[in-house]
Amino acid sequence: MDEGRIEITTEDGAGYRFEVADDGRLHQTGFGIRPSWGDGLPLSVFPLALPTWGEGLTRAPALRVTHHGGDPLTRLTFAGHERSVHRGGLAHTVRLRDEARGLEVSLGFRTWDGDGVIEQWTEVHNGEGGPITVYELAAAAPAWWGIDAWLTHHGGGWAEEWQTHEERLIPGTKLLQSWGGVRPHLQVNPFFLLSFGDPSTELAGEVLAGALAWGGNVRMAFELGNPMGQLRALCGWNPVGSEVVVEAGDTLRSPTMVWAWSASGRAQTSHRLHRWICANSVRDGDRPRPVVMNNWEATFFGFDQQKLVSMMDDAADLGAELFLLDDGWFGDRHPRDNDDAGLGDWMVDRRKLPGGIGALAAAAEERGIRFGLWVEPEMVNPRSELYEAHPDWVVHQPGRDRREERQQLVLDLCRPEVREFVVDTIGGLLDAHPGISYLKWDANRDVSEPGSPALPADRQSGYWVELARATQEVMSEVATRWPDVELMLCASGGGRVDLQSLRWFHEVWTSDNTDPVDRVLMQWAASHFLPARVLGAHVTRWGERPVEFGCAVAMSARFGFDLDTAGLSDQERQVCRAAVEVYLAHRDLVQDGDLHRLVSPWRVGAVTSKDGEAARTGSAALSYSSPDRRRSIVFAYQLDEPGGATPAAVPLRGLDPELTYEVRRVEPGGPDEVATATGADLMDRGLDWPLTAPVTAAIWSVTVTA
Numbered sequence: 001m002d003e004g005r006i007e008i009t010t011e012d013g014a015g016y017r018f019e020v021a022d023d024g025r026l027h028q029t030g031f032g033i034r035p036s037w038g039d040g041l042p043l044s045v046f047p048l049a050l051p052t053w054g055e056g057l058t059r060a061p062a063l064r065v066t067h068h069g070g071d072p073l074t075r076l077t078f079a080g081h082e083r084s085v086h087r088g089g090l091a092h093t094v095r096l097r098d099e100a101r102g103l104e105v106s107l108g109f110r111t112w113d114g115d116g117v118i119e120q121w122t123e124v125h126n127g128e129g130g131p132i133t134v135y136e137l138a139a140a141a142p143a144w145w146g147i148d149a150w151l152t153h154h155g156g157g158w159a160e161e162w163q164t165h166e167e168r169l170i171p172g173t174k175l176l177q178s179w180g181g182v183r184p185h186l187q188v189n190p191f192f193l194l195s196f197g198d199p200s201t202e203l204a205g206e207v208l209a210g211a212l213a214w215g216g217n218v219r220m221a222f223e224l225g226n227p228m229g230q231l232r233a234l235c236g237w238n239p240v241g242s243e244v245v246v247e248a249g250d251t252l253r254s255p256t257m258v259w260a261w262s263a264s265g266r267a268q269t270s271h272r273l274h275r276w277i278c279a280n281s282v283r284d285g286d287r288p289r290p291v292v293m294n295n296w297e298a299t300f301f302g303f304d305q306q307k308l309v310s311m312m313d314d315a316a317d318l319g320a321e322l323f324l325l326d327d328g329w330f331g332d333r334h335p336r337d338n339d340d341a342g343l344g345d346w347m348v349d350r351r352k353l354p355g356g357i358g359a360l361a362a363a364a365e366e367r368g369i370r371f372g373l374w375v376e377p378e379m380v381n382p383r384s385e386l387y388e389a390h391p392d393w394v395v396h397q398p399g400r401d402r403r404e405e406r407q408q409l410v411l412d413l414c415r416p417e418v419r420e421f422v423v424d425t426i427g428g429l430l431d432a433h434p435g436i437s438y439l440k441w442d443a444n445r446d447v448s449e450p451g452s453p454a455l456p457a458d459r460q461s462g463y464w465v466e467l468a469r470a471t472q473e474v475m476s477e478v479a480t481r482w483p484d485v486e487l488m489l490c491a492s493g494g495g496r497v498d499l500q501s502l503r504w505f506h507e508v509w510t511s512d513n514t515d516p517v518d519r520v521l522m523q524w525a526a527s528h529f530l531p532a533r534v535l536g537a538h539v540t541r542w543g544e545r546p547v548e549f550g551c552a553v554a555m556s557a558r559f560g561f562d563l564d565t566a567g568l569s570d571q572e573r574q575v576c577r578a579a580v581e582v583y584l585a586h587r588d589l590v591q592d593g594d595l596h597r598l599v600s601p602w603r604v605g606a607v608t609s610k611d612g613e614a615a616r617t618g619s620a621a622l623s624y625s626s627p628d629r630r631r632s633i634v635f636a637y638q639l640d641e642p643g644g645a646t647p648a649a650v651p652l653r654g655l656d657p658e659l660t661y662e663v664r665r666v667e668p669g670g671p672d673e674v675a676t677a678t679g680a681d682l683m684d685r686g687l688d689w690p691l692t693a694p695v696t697a698a699i700w701s702v703t704v705t706a
């Protein structure tokens, strides 16, 4: 390899090319599927690998530092490139240095050859004589030139997570950023797709998927401008309120950015990410997730022991595997009868639950199901014993109002004693009740007065980074000390869905919005990044849809219920029972199989959820197939009144054209239909579209004949 050239690619050639110019600067000469060196052009026209404040200020910088002594400029030159082997591929450290001030910066990468994934981050090492302040530190700052790009991004708000927006990038800066520290991904989640040339489809187009592994505020900026129609992405934590003082000798590391490429549409980026996430990112990525019965939508705060035990009877009867007791089980002097009291007082409310958690866990065990509990460990109601004892433990500024949201305040995890309290309280519950094998970890408000009186003055401006780190520390401690307890990550629904937090969690609560029509669209969006086993999906009464339809939608992800089982009709009960049976018989496919998005609910290109039904095709279908292509489960949904865009058939994928398959309708309450067809037929012609009414679903089980 050429001396001054650095190639950081996976085995199929996707990744970065960098080149050192005569003046020592490091330029990015390629980023993508088959990045070229741009031979023939002077290196100076190519973007810097890491643009800094001080290198021609016509573009936003990826790194901005005020050095010890006050110099605000940084000019980096190449200082070395080391490579080593890790279990997935190569680890690269590209070292850069600001000769004038002695600042060292390194660009870290890990390639994952088999999965076609690259991880990337940036580190700043303060080799100066005293503290420096880092105002901007992007994890990644890739650039492209001379090509149209289409950005697909997601977010929305409470009950509107995973709204899809696709747009062509035009000159200027498209800024995606989130705030609030605790549940930022409600606003903007840390995943996006970039399609090049034209909008990509499932099987066509050049696509890059990006995921920022950061549990706090994120910022993804896409700046299209000169020179050369250059597009520059800056991906990292939201720099506002993340201005970090780094002491001499210390190192500041950005979050990690995860990239996956495809030359043939989105299906491949999803496969790559799913495989990689299950193997390397989400906790216990190979463990099957249970069918959950949750009581939240069924009872809200109004339950007692008898009600819960009768729900457990029903859960066991339907075939659910775990009963999850949600909010409202705790509080002594300030019982949690609604959301204005009790948070922080994690002792059982004996009025509602005289036998305590022990009796409930035992009742679950007697019924052959597991028991899980809801907690919201980062929060406190002012009406609580915890707040009465420790009013200074919340995020606040002395002499200023403490703004309540949902009648609660946020605990300041930057205080070691608060972290200790949270870990000890959760741990105490788990130690006292070994029957708890699952926790739903919720967080229901943002931080509104960022800063901590417990931190020195020069660390206030970096509070978002301090808080995100402290939160991860608590999560990691709970995950490490109680390794057998499964954790669901919830933050008012999908307010935390990042790959950093998922290291400690098994799944996310995708959204409080469980209207199955909305859920088809949300789960569709999320499936581009997160594997189905990670996406909690429960059947509820939200939207008042038929239970059959709710089941069929929830069964395509991590299945469960949140239903007042006492209110189920006999017919509905039968539907739920049958749904669990079908799900369990195919769980390995849904949770481990290869996803195929077969019929998109969105029209191609420039669609946004805000356009409502005009952007929708009205139908959707997806399937999961076994890696050996011998089995598959196919889900089809008719959302709207069938019309011109309704498909005539669903051509399948992931089968062997040479083999013959039995195709059986298996949705609860569906027709008893069995047919035989070759893999070639099923993939070329497909299954006839059987749905003629809105809010209906079909599920097929496809199995190789003996």
Ligand code: GLA
Pocket: 296, 326, 327, 374, 442, 444, 490, 491, 492, 493, 509, 512
């Ligand atoms: C949040 C969660 C819900 C439920 C409630 C309980 O809104 O997203 O699923 O747990 O809190 O208060």
